[in-house]
Amino acid sequence: KRRFDQANRDLTGTFLFVNRVAVMMMPATTLLMNGLTVLILWVGAHQVAQATMRIGDMMAFIQYAMQVFFSFTMLSVLFILLPRVDIAAHRVADVLETEASIRDPEEPVPLPEPLTPTIEFRDVSFRYPGAEEYVLRDITFTVRAGETVGIIGTTGSGKSTLINLIPRFYDVTEGEIRISGVDIRQVRLKDLRDCIGYVPQQSNLFSGTIASNLRFADEDAPEERLMKALEVAQGHDIILSRAGDDGRSPLEAEVAQHGANFSGGQKQRLTIARALVKQPSIYIFDDCFSSLDYRTDRQLRRALREYVGGSTVIIVSQRVATIKDADWILVLDEGCIVGQGTHEELMATCDIYREIALSQLKVVVAQD
Ligand SMILES: Nc1ncnc2c1ncn2[C@@H]1O[C@H](COP(=O)(O)OP(=O)(O)OP(=O)(O)O)[C@@H](O)[C@H]1O
Numbered sequence: 001k002r003r004f005d006q007a008n009r010d011l012t013g014t015f016l017f018v019n020r021v022a023v024m025m026m027p028a029t030t031l032l033m034n035g036l037t038v039l040i041l042w043v044g045a046h047q048v049a050q051a052t053m054r055i056g057d058m059m060a061f062i063q064y065a066m067q068v069f070f071s072f073t074m075l076s077v078l079f080i081l082l083p084r085v086d087i088a089a090h091r092v093a094d095v096l097e098t099e100a101s102i103r104d105p106e107e108p109v110p111l112p113e114p115l116t117p118t119i120e121f122r123d124v125s126f127r128y129p130g131a132e133e134y135v136l137r138d139i140t141f142t143v144r145a146g147e148t149v150g151i152i153g154t155t156g157s158g159k160s161t162l163i164n165l166i167p168r169f170y171d172v173t174e175g176e177i178r179i180s181g182v183d184i185r186q187v188r189l190k191d192l193r194d195c196i197g198y199v200p201q202q203s204n205l206f207s208g209t210i211a212s213n214l215r216f217a218d219e220d221a222p223e224e225r226l227m228k229a230l231e232v233a234q235g236h237d238i239i240l241s242r243a244g245d246d247g248r249s250p251l252e253a254e255v256a257q258h259g260a261n262f263s264g265g266q267k268q269r270l271t272i273a274r275a276l277v278k279q280p281s282i283y284i285f286d287d288c289f290s291s292l293d294y295r296t297d298r299q300l301r302r303a304l305r306e307y308v309g310g311s312t313v314i315i316v317s318q319r320v321a322t323i324k325d326a327d328w329i330l331v332l333d334e335g336c337i338v339g340q341g342t343h344e345e346l347m348a349t350c351d352i353y354r355e356i357a358l359s360q361l362k363v364v365v366a367q368d
């Protein structure tokens, strides 16, 4: 804490110094500039009076003097900026030069066409690069095409890690993941990610319009599809609140950086709508219903079920109510599967699931 305090004080000191100097520089240079003009006028006026110089020459001289002076001022500013530019350029270069650890295979295998969206985990274990402890251990399960699967578990049990392995944000440490029977490490990254609609736990929007955000995966998506996606994602209130009087479509409403002008729940629904516009074969929702109230959550899931058709859906959630109606549910605890089955089966057989469910039941009953 002391070191942080010290660093902050140093920074404040430096900034104050730099700004004070900058503030002093401004009047100083203006004074010098105008002083110079006055000096030239003073000397020039005498010469003009003695008829050894013409007024035009004097004016030209003033202009030249100003330009030379101004150039020197710019040069000094440049010297202040150069070190900053140097550091910034290095940082950008560092990012650009970083080699991605997840790469396309040498001889990519195409995914079957049309795709049967099955997902198969075979003895998958995973630890983060550089970490010693395994975050996931011996995960084996199969999601059949068109199924909706819920994943539940306490915080830090590895839910996000597990589903991040599917679009290959990380590669498995041991075991393999197959989509439609093909090991995902043999597929080109673009092909793999094209068939997945992923909604992250942290919603992220970009500055632009609602339409530009929704069209992120598909630039040519027609307006009706955007509206339909918003409708399924229960975005009525977003549409209503952004429908301006000037007759512009609510899709053209502005989105600030990181979606700062939307509420948490609105951001989540916009990110869900973005995935829906893509119409992929596999949907992955990482705890993205958490900011929605139970009613909206339920309506959204009902609309979603109709919308996704034959696509495979994986829903991660902390809330039993959100995943209760899934075809089956996977219970994770400390990186291991501790239960697998429907809500009723798990209530009867899985202690951890029952514990989570019972602790939430009161809320659900009250809200239903
Ligand atoms: N990038 C990372 N590097 C190292 N360890 C990580 C990283 N991300 C997560 N972990 C660790 O992996 C474990 C599982 O994290 P994960 O994000 O998968 O949990 P989760 O089940 O999604 O939790 P939550 O419900 O809070 O989202 C945690 O112990 C976490 O500390």
Ligand SMILES: [Mg+2]
Binding pocket: 159, 160, 161, 201, 286, 287
């Ligand atoms: Mg998570």
